[in-house]
Amino acid sequence: MKPPPFDYEAPTSVEEALALLGRHGEQAKVLAGGQSLMPMLSFRLVRPRIVVDVNDIPALAGIREVDGTLAIGAMTRQRAVEQSALVRRRCPLLADAMPQIGHFQIRNRGTIGGSLAHADPAAELPAVVAALGGRLVVRGPGGERQLAPEEFFVSYLTTTLEPGELLVEVRLPVAPPSTGTAFVEVSRRHGDFALVGVAASVTLDEAGACVGAAVALTGVGPTPVVAAEAAAVLVGGRPDARALEEAGRRAAAAVRPDSDLHASAEYRTHVAGVLTRRALARAVERAQGGGEAVTP
């Protein structure tokens, strides 16, 4: 079916967009890449009075490095991030995650900000931002605020974005030297949402000891789960097989997934452990290779 009737505006500046969102409040929906909103409109699951299309705002797209962080505009296409040499070099975990998002046709349209603001509990990007402790830059009538992932993601498809606010940018810390990363997931089918996905990052010192590690999981709860205890196992020692096994066990212990049509809670818990071990092992391997992430 076709969506129910709605008004349509395509502002060309953030200020203009904010004015429209401020005026219409909860009656407005922001259209970014349209990969989730358009089907929801067509199924008539959402019936906004107005759609504010932010595709014509050039200032919202782009990738730059500022003060040790990578700043990615909310309207940057996922495919652009995937193909960015800067992202591959400075934030390899993000680069690892990109090919796992849907199919390339989806990534051609889908945007970084759209996916984060949609907050699908099985999406890859929230887990990446959570693992790296990135910041979500939000602008609204009250000016700009920067939110940590745990302040942004609230529940299934729910964030702390207020009506009238717009996610404009995501900032991710640049990876230190000798960092290896990996994003692994299991899904029902190629290109499907993850049943479980794991984002992992490991930094080694010159002697090969782990000086930093991060793990976050997707698909195992309403919001991305940061498995700090799993990561902590590795820090301060050599990341050997025993440590990796233990990290997997702790990740499995840290999640409380639900059962659904596609996988039981038991299966997700089990696979969370397996994938955490695998993701960390691959990250370690890459860190040992000098931090250069290699496409699997």
Place this chain on the structure above:
Amino acid sequence: MPRLHVDRLRSGDGSEDEYRVVERTGLAAWDATTALTVVGRPYPRVEGAEKVTGRACYAGDVRLAGLLHARVLRSPLPHARIRRIDTAAAEALPGVHAVLGTHSAPAIRWYPDGLLFDRTLRFVGDEVAAVAAESEETAADALRLVAVEYEPLPFVVGLEAALRPEAPPVREGGNLVGPPKVYARGDAEAALREAPVVIDETYTTQTALHNCLEPHGCTATWDGERLTLWDSTQSVFDVRERVAETLGLPEHRVRVIKHHMGGGFGSKQIAWKHAVIAALLARRAGRPVRLMLDREAENLAAGNRNATRQRVRLGATRDGTLTAISARIEQDTGAYLVGGEGSNTSAIYQTLYRCPNVTTEQVGVYTNTGPAVAFRAPGHVEGAFALESAMDELARALDMDPLALRLRNYAEADQRRGRPYTTPDGLRLCYERAAAEFGWRRDRRPSGQGSRRRGIGMAAHDWGGSGYPPGYAWVKLNGDGSAEVVTGTQDIGTGTRTGLTQIAAEELGLPLERVLLHLGDTATGVYAPVSAGSATQATIGPAVRAAAAEARRQLLEAAATMLEAAPADLQLREGTIRVAGAPDRALDVADVTRRIAPHMIQGHGARGPNPDGKAVRTFGAQCVEVEVDVDTGEVSVLRVVASHECGRIVNPTLVDSQVLGAVTQGVGFALMEERVVDAGGVVLNANLEEYKVPTAPDVPAVVHARVDRPDPEANATGAKGIGEPPLVPTAPAIANAVFDAVGVRIRHTPLSRRRLLAALAAHRPEPA
């Protein structure tokens, strides 16, 4: 000309006499020595450009002036009675032109025991009311305004629950669809008692959904008392008969058209309610009506492959000779009888292997879910999963190569009817080709690294696909030397149009582009049966050839006069008629047709009988390699080699496509696809987001090891069917390969990761 013979077969018992009708064409079959130039070549689909440019007109694409759009309100409850229905608000909605429901629709009989709109509803998705409006959206809004008061009734979901003595009855008389169908030869029980080796296991298969790319539906329009239906159907003549009967119209006042089709897979081989509902709405509104099911309705109420539970017992001697096969089969027919009850899961047990003692018992079970209907090789897919898994288990028990076990029990005759096959070595050829291409080796060991293990498996099948009479075609030669073929058959997406055009072009000695085939129209076409049972090419191909041969005979007689030669001395190729031995004496076909125009050469053809005393069957074998991740339970099918004996291959590209498509569906059946119904009777995945069919990246490398050998005893073209067979062995071959890889046997489709991990955990203690 075909000769019609009508024999009276005296019944002898006082009941009505039966007649046997045979049409003999007198054509010598094309055999392996016949040199053919058009048949056998990989022509692209003749309608391909139309399809890829979006011009091909499907049932829902018909745009008529004043067209209305219809939607159907469906039961939210698995079993209920309608106490009260009020459609006044829906009727009052601007843009609504017609509303039908139990209270207002004519009492048209439907199913053996119901009405088109019945007060009793037996599954979530059962039809409650229908609306025709200016737009689909208005129709959907109107449905929300229909007030229905339901009286919920006790319901039952799932085979096991429905078979319990205390199960709520789906209908009066209980949940069994009649007495079990029993087949027996020899004494299987005695043979099992004496067998040194016995396999006794129970297998289950799931309810799978067809998910044709084009949903069910039609566009209906009335011209006075004449009804035209563009219906997405595998059988225009069956729909015409049913609709005419239901609406009390003579058949010649109902025209059913199906030009192009986005798949049917058996789910469109009957007339469904939507055709009659659309016709009634159109008559009530006085405007044409388009009623296409959406994906949800498609997956609730347009058929499915029945779930089965099969207890299989095999008895064998130590050298691997089968002495007994016994199968007890229960299958989930759903709420109504629409054909699924006919899925013959027993058949493959009776025929695939040589065995003197065979018993099968099959019973259908009613449940409060959508009705089952034929689905690509109905019964055989389910039966083969159990039988071919059990054969693999037997091979393991005997420490025998699964291929050697199959060859030891090779059947050269149809043991049900005591008739030899026309191709007794057909299956053997498939085994040989598949094994050679795959590199099947008995001593091969499972391989793989770390958590990823690789294994190989195989499975075999037989199937019908002989085609059968009756079926008709006409050929007309135009003044310019082009030819038109007319038949009433359907191209359900398989490429029938192309294959039949090749047959006609071959016989007429014309290049393919000088022949155009018309099909899928009861008003202009001559009778052809339902496109089902992999029978279309083998049923209508010979009729087309017979019609073309009749036209060719007249053409050569006319040319003989013009060339002053005897017809027998003429050669016809590529549109040119030459006198043998005199290359300068030649005419183009157009020279002949132009000179006699407007007199016209016409040929009429009929499908001749199948051979007496022999069985025409198709066969196949597939070998697969899988990789199993023992930590996550993921199964990847790496490659499939498929070899199928389907007689002459009329068009290798089309046959390869059937193999690729069927194997893809087999991968889905084995690993992904399953309709999930919750405890409340609601289908949780009646959409393509949640119901997983394989997508392009999930399809393994498929090699079709062709067996292209005419079966001239089968029919005058030597070609048999290929539409269904390649789906049959894929799932058991995958299950057998999984066992080979990791040593656990999964006896249930789909082979879920949860089941696999649980079996692995039970099989092998966790390393300390």
